Amino acid sequence: MSGNNASVKDLRNPLKRARGLGSAQSGVGHWWTQRVTAAALVLLGAWFVVTVLCLMHTDYDGARAIVAKPWNALLLIAFVLTMFWHAVLGLQVVIEDYVHTRWKEVVLLVAIKFLAVLGALASVLAVLRIALTP
Amino acid sequence: MADTQRPLSPHLQVYRWQVQMVSSILHRATGIALAVGSLLVVAGLLHLAAGEESFNHFKGVIGSPLGMVLLFGWSWALFYHLCNGIRHLLQDAGLGYAIPQFVRSSWLSVVVSIVLTLLVWACVMTTGGAA
Numbered sequence: 001m002s003g004n005n006a007s008v009k010d011l012r013n014p015l016k017r018a019r020g021l022g023s024a025q026s027g028v029g030h031w032w033t034q035r036v037t038a039a040a041l042v043l044l045g046a047w048f049v050v051t052v053l054c055l056m057h058t059d060y061d062g063a064r065a066i067v068a069k070p071w072n073a074l075l076l077i078a079f080v081l082t083m084f085w086h087a088v089l090g091l092q093v094v095i096e097d098y099v100h101t102r103w104k105e106v107v108l109l110v111a112i113k114f115l116a117v118l119g120a121l122a123s124v125l126a127v128l129r130i131a132l133t134p
Numbered sequence: 135m136a137d138t139q140r141p142l143s144p145h146l147q148v149y150r151w152q153v154q155m156v157s158s159i160l161h162r163a164t165g166i167a168l169a170v171g172s173l174l175v176v177a178g179l180l181h182l183a184a185g186e187e188s189f190n191h192f193k194g195v196i197g198s199p200l201g202m203v204l205l206f207g208w209s210w211a212l213f214y215h216l217c218n219g220i221r222h223l224l225q226d227a228g229l230g231y232a233i234p235q236f237v238r239s240s241w242l243s244v245v246v247s248i249v250l251t252l253l254v255w256a257c258v259m260t261t262g263g264a265a
Contacts, residue, residue, distance in 0.1 A: 035223065035226060038219050038222075038223060039223060041216075041219075042216065042219065042220060042223075045212065045216055046216075049212070049254065053254065053257060053258070056258060056261075057261060060182075060186040060189050060190065061186075063182055063189070064182060067179075067182060076179075080175065080176075080179075083172055083175070084172060087165075087168070087169040087172055090162075090165045090166075090169065091165075091166070091169055094162060094165075094166060119172060119173065119176045122176055122179075122180060123175065123176050123179050123180075125183075126176075126179035126180045126182065126183035127179060127183075129183040130179075130182060130183050
């Protein structure tokens, strides 16, 4: 139906077609976003490890004070959002590679997105509560 | 598994184990482990926001022997995924594809991740910070 006939009627040049849509319908967007979030996580991850080490020295009030510092709160939110984004992209590839029953694959793909969004929102809310509560 | 009855291509069991393959498999495995571990970050933040009693309970759980073992595992997974991730980013830029370089960088990821893990835990133990 959309075989040879369509390619004759389709006046876009091949590059244009290849750019927006591959077999995954999203071109290189997934690959590129995974790399950009990875580069961000190299920096944010190193910062996170150092911050957690600092948190270990303190009690409850000290821990809240560290998280509530503007730069820490900002970077923590950036870290959590980037982490969940990167995790979804990675898990998506794993699921696509190993889950060969279509309905299970789709259910898992949607489930990890729901979980990641919930996790990210819960984390951001928690950081804001800590940072904005006097 | 697949709904179809097509023959499958040979998988892990037919290949001789070599470090390039181990580093690749570990990257995926640590990625999955870290995705699960991200829930710990969420839990920590929620407990810190919820109040002192709640936070102390959380510290008690991660300070327990099982909690410490999991934390140790996650810390190595984080450092391995970080080191090997940087290696993959460099490879994406077209660097390090000659076979000797590829093998060397595989070993480098593994060794540096172990060194970083031990350094961090030495830091935790000597300063007595852990929970």
